[in-house]
Amino acid sequence: MTTGKRSHLLAVCLGGVLLSGCVMPEKYEAEKARALNFQRLLAQEEKRTGELDSDVKRVKREAAELESKNRQMAAQLQAVREQMAGLQEETMALREAAAMKEKERGGGRPARSAARAKRVEPETPNVEAPLGEASAENGTPIYHEVKPGETLFRLSRQYRVDVAKIKSWNNLPDNTISVGQELIVGYE
Numbered sequence: 001m002t003t004g005k006r007s008h009l010l011a012v013c014l015g016g017v018l019l020s021g022c023v024m025p026e027k028y029e030a031e032k033a034r035a036l037n038f039q040r041l042l043a044q045e046e047k048r049t050g051e052l053d054s055d056v057k058r059v060k061r062e063a064a065e066l067e068s069k070n071r072q073m074a075a076q077l078q079a080v081r082e083q084m085a086g087l088q089e090e091t092m093a094l095r096e097a098a099a100m101k102e103k104e105r106g107g108g109r110p111a112r113s114a115a116r117a118k119r120v121e122p123e124t125p126n127v128e129a130p131l132g133e134a135s136a137e138n139g140t141p142i143y144h145e146v147k148p149g150e151t152l153f154r155l156s157r158q159y160r161v162d163v164a165k166i167k168s169w170n171n172l173p174d175n176t177i178s179v180g181q182e183l184i185v186g187y188e
Contacts, residue, residue, distance in 0.1 A: 139187035
């Protein structure tokens, strides 16, 4: 090989080494800036992911609290509905009592509210005694266990006894009774 070829080959090799091993400063700075920007974006995304995770936990906690409040409110609503039904029955009893008093007085036509009260069909009584006959307090007491939805008015109609007598026999201060309560509803 001649010296000219050798020097040419050496020049090509040195040029290749110089060009391949060296990076232009502008290209290096651009790559460095891109890498730093990527790291910054990655840190922002990790921070946002952490915030979203904490938001999800908070929303789940709030949802559980709202579900609990919803159950409580549904139970309260049911209790109010039951009270309302009891009050409606008591109102009907008062209307019927007023109609009976009006009839006893023999005074003309019954009051308008009593006339409306008569439209309601009475429950079939379990005891065939007329009203007040089951109140002979010297006999054996008849007990009744209160079931859901029952009221003093309903029991008075069922056993054909005045509400006031049931209250006095059981020392009840008001018309409130509870499920499972044992009440004296008459005497044999």
